[in-house]
Amino acid sequence: MKPNLATPLCLLFVLYAWITPSGAQSSAQDMDLAVDPVIRVFPVTALNTDSAEVRFRITNHNASESRALGVPSLDGPNADQFLLVNDSCNGASLLPNQSCTVGVKFHPTSQGSKAANLLFASDDTETPTLTAFVTNSEATASEATRRIPPVLTALNLPTTMVPGQSYSLTWSLEGYHSDYSSNMVLFDCTSIAADCGASYGDATRLAESGNLECDSVAPGSWQFGDVDDQRFNYVWTFTVPATRLGGDPWPAGGTDIVVRFYCKDDVDQSRNGRSVSLMVPGKLAGSYYDTTGRRIVTQIKP
Amino acid sequence: MRNQTISVTQHAPATAAYNTTFTVSATASSSLAVAITSSGSCTGSGSGSATITMTSGTGTCTVRYNQAGNTNYTPAPDVTDATTAQKAAQTISFPLTDKVLGSPSFTASATASSGLTVSFSERTPTVCSVSGNTVTLLAAGTCTVRASQGGNPNYNPAQLDGSFAVGTIQLSVSPSNWLFGVEQLGDCASSQPVAFTVKNSGTFSCTLGTLAIGGPDAGQFSFGTNGCTGQTLTSGSSCTVQVKFCPTSVGSKGANLLIPSNDPQTPLTAFLYNHESRAEEARRRLPPVLYSLNVPEEMIEGQQYTLTWSLLGYDESYQSNIVFFNCTGMPAGTCGAAYGTHFHESGDLNPQDSEPGEWTYSGVRSTKFDFSYAFTAPAVTADTTIVIRFYSTDQADIEAGRASLSLLIPGRLSNTYYDSEGRRLVKIIKNQ
Numbered sequence: 241m242k243p244n245l246a247t248p249l250c251l252l253f254v255l256y257a258w259i260t261p262s263g264a265q266s267s268a269q270d271m272d273l274a275v276d277p278v279i280r281v282f283p284v285t286a287l288n289t290d291s292a293e294v295r296f297r298i299t300n301h302n303a304s305e306s307r308a309l310g311v312p313s314l315d316g317p318n319a320d321q322f323l324l325v326n327d328s329c330n331g332a333s334l335l336p337n338q339s340c341t342v343g344v345k346f347h348p349t350s351q352g353s354k355a356a357n358l359l360f361a362s363d364d365t366e367t368p369t370l371t372a373f374v375t376n377s378e379a380t381a382s383e384a385t386r387r388i389p390p391v392l393t394a395l396n397l398p399t400t401m402v403p404g405q406s407y408s409l410t411w412s413l414e415g416y417h418s419d420y421s422s423n424m425v426l427f428d429c430t431s432i433a434a435d436c437g438a439s440y441g442d443a444t445r446l447a448e449s450g451n452l453e454c455d456s457v458a459p460g461s462w463q464f465g466d467v468d469d470q471r472f473n474y475v476w477t478f479t480v481p482a483t484r485l486g487g488d489p490w491p492a493g494g495t496d497i498v499v500r501f502y503c504k505d506d507v508d509q510s511r512n513g514r515s516v517s518l519m520v521p522g523k524l525a526g527s528y529y530d531t532t533g534r535r536i537v538t539q540i541k542p
Numbered sequence: 543m544r545n546q547t548i549s550v551t552q553h554a555p556a557t558a559a560y561n562t563t564f565t566v567s568a569t570a571s572s573s574l575a576v577a578i579t580s581s582g583s584c585t586g587s588g589s590g591s592a593t594i595t596m597t598s599g600t601g602t603c604t605v606r607y608n609q610a611g612n613t614n615y616t617p618a619p620d621v622t623d624a625t626t627a628q629k630a631a632q633t634i635s636f637p638l639t640d641k642v643l644g645s646p647s648f649t650a651s652a653t654a655s656s657g658l659t660v661s662f663s664e665r666t667p668t669v670c671s672v673s674g675n676t677v678t679l680l681a682a683g684t685c686t687v688r689a690s691q692g693g694n695p696n697y698n699p700a701q702l703d704g705s706f707a708v709g710t711i712q713l714s715v716s717p718s719n720w721l722f723g724v725e726q727l728g729d730c731a732s733s734q735p736v737a738f739t740v741k742n743s744g745t746f747s748c749t750l751g752t753l754a755i756g757g758p759d760a761g762q763f764s765f766g767t768n769g770c771t772g773q774t775l776t777s778g779s780s781c782t783v784q785v786k787f788c789p790t791s792v793g794s795k796g797a798n799l800l801i802p803s804n805d806p807q808t809p810l811t812a813f814l815y816n817h818e819s820r821a822e823e824a825r826r827r828l829p830p831v832l833y834s835l836n837v838p839e840e841m842i843e844g845q846q847y848t849l850t851w852s853l854l855g856y857d858e859s860y861q862s863n864i865v866f867f868n869c870t871g872m873p874a875g876t877c878g879a880a881y882g883t884h885f886h887e888s889g890d891l892n893p894q895d896s897e898p899g900e901w902t903y904s905g906v907r908s909t910k911f912d913f914s915y916a917f918t919a920p921a922v923t924a925d926t927t928i929v930i931r932f933y934s935t936d937q938a939d940i941e942a943g944r945a946s947l948s949l950l951i952p953g954r955l956s957n958t959y960y961d962s963e964g965r966r967l968v969k970i971i972k973n974q
Contacts, residue, residue: 271794276819279719283942292941316757316798317809351644352807357757357796369758371796373813379716387939387947389829508827510723510734516827519950
């Protein structure tokens with residue numbers, strides 16, 4: 241039985257849980273002030289002319305206290321190649337959840353790579369100076385990792401699995417980061433009328449591989465500029481439980497199992513970040529469960 | 543009194559160049575000394591012999607041999623030699639050294655053996671320009687500058703083409719920024735190093751200076767293994783330097799990896815940081831997804847269809863391009879494999895509308911951007927299979943002029959796919 245597909249997509253996009261190591265650690269996630277964007281790469285701009293303005297937004301995420309800003313400034317090797325404009329942050333006192341913006345224009349006076357720091361002084365004791373980065377250059381490898389998400393490929397998942405039997409499930413991620421971990425999660429859709437596998441935390445989560453390191457790495461088939469991608473291969477041996485969660489027998493006619501994939505790149509691994517759900521590519525033998533292609537359906541049949 | 547005659551034992555040459563010398567000599571039958579004088583385009587005199595110097599490059603040098611006699615001899619008949627003056631040759635010295643593209647304009651310097659002023663002209667205008675004595679580098683290649691001296695009444699003109707290589711130092715650092723992870727406070731030894739690769743893709747070698755960490759939180763970062771400081775990177779070579787995040791306090795940190803070199807244009811910099819806003823994190827981690835796709839399975843030739851689709855994502859805006867490929871005669875699997883083989887495209891469209899999306903990421907709400915394109919199915923001689931692909935570019939890359947990228951197409955659609963990555967949808971154009 242296929243559940244109802246009219247599922248709010250916000251529910252489909254559930255993120256994997258944090259696992260936070262203990263001990264005193266640096267963390268920038270919960271700071272009061274945040275700047276967005278942190279990095280901006282400016283386009284090619286004719287010498288001695290201004291680029292279009294890019295706005296940087298400072299937000300006070302402190303739920304109860306105001307934060308006072310100083311004078312935004314540019315610093316660094318090529319600070320004179322950028323201009324501050326339309327500054328509403330200068331000396332501002334930001335109420336909780338309030339924002340201000342500063343515009344930056346690129347104004348090159350010579351050729352070459354330029355970079356500067358956009359500094360926001362404040363009374364935030366943890367972050368007395370918040371820094372953003374403005375530049376006109378980006379390494380091709382950095383651009384590739386920024387613009388091209390990893391893709392699930394070479395998925396080998398039986399359309400039907402038998403209770404008690406073991407299956408070697410394999411899949412690959414093709415991408416430009418130096419590493420990914422990946423998690424395959426199975427949801428039991430028995431008696432679920434709708435939304436099976438909508439959330440990682442669902443009680444119907446039957447099994448998961450956990451965050452696996454890849455079994456092997458091979459050169460990929462993509463190239464971005466002069467940068468080659470890699471294919472990360474994952475293997476998980478899954479033994480289908482003899483009974484459903486709670487000990488009930490599997491329905492004699494079989495039941496749908498939603499399978500989802502999650503991954504986390506090297507950056508987010510180092511930040512203890514959560515895995516994010518992967519889209520499952522189009523041409524597969526299995527069927528799909530949602531219109532964003534994040535859930536595919538297989539079966540367990542006694 | 544006896545007569546006497548003069549015998550020139552060494553005549554003046556028929557021609558002589560400016561500023562050269564020659565020797566003449568003569569004797570008298572009386573054995574009295576012969577006085578030698580010169581006039582016209584030369585100077586010099588002597589008794590019996592003389593060294594004559596050409597003082598001009600034009601005219602005639604006359605050498606006169608005279609014996610005036612004495613109490614025993616009558617004056618001898620004068621003898622003269624005529625030498626036609628000629629301009630002297632001159633040479634130009636024009637030292638040049640190879641230059642890195644991006645170096646400031648420089649003053650050309652050349653000297654002529656005549657001491658006369660040398661002028662310059664450009665011979666390779668696409669590589670370098672010359673204005674007066676100033677040479678400006680324009681592109682990589684061989685720059686040739688002509689040094690010319692036009693001559694004067696004493697010197698012939700001269701010219702010399704001087705060449706030097708204009709090369710590049712194309713230094714890059716990868717990654718150009720790095721978002722560091724969570725690290726233990728005050729425990730630099732256990733911090734995970736991140737490797738930055740510095741590469742010279744130019745044609746000239748590049749010498750790196752002493753790498754440094756600068757910026758507001760420089761003290762929060764530290765070098766690991768440093769294989770770059772002081773290194774000379776030949777064309778195509780690279781080096782690696784490790785940087786560790788060594789926080790001594792919580793909070794947002796930002797610093798720069800500074801890579802000095804003899805690249806005249808680029809003080810290379812990478813950004814080291816540990817913070818991003820939730821919105822930026824959402825944009826970084828969650829690519830836009832093609833959504834609400836409405837493309838008929840079959841389209842009839844000559845009819846117009848309004849194709850609609852949406853992009854659901856976290857950027858402030860996107861452009862999107864729908865691209866059509868004709869699969870007639872294409873080997874299996876190749877239709878639509880490369881953008882360049884398309885027969886039609888919408889071009890980069892701006893969204894017609896936007897509304898709050900259904901996704902949220904830690905409180906950041908996505909946006910759904912709606913696109914529409916009126917497509918007239920082309921005439922076909924038989925039912926024709928086509929492949930449709932979608933491309934997108936986010937706001938920052940639009941502004942940066944970057945090309946759009948191919949989009950994954952979600953799995954559960956009521957049509958077929960052409961590849962295992964779900965980037966190519968298969969449709970039919972029907973022949974009427």
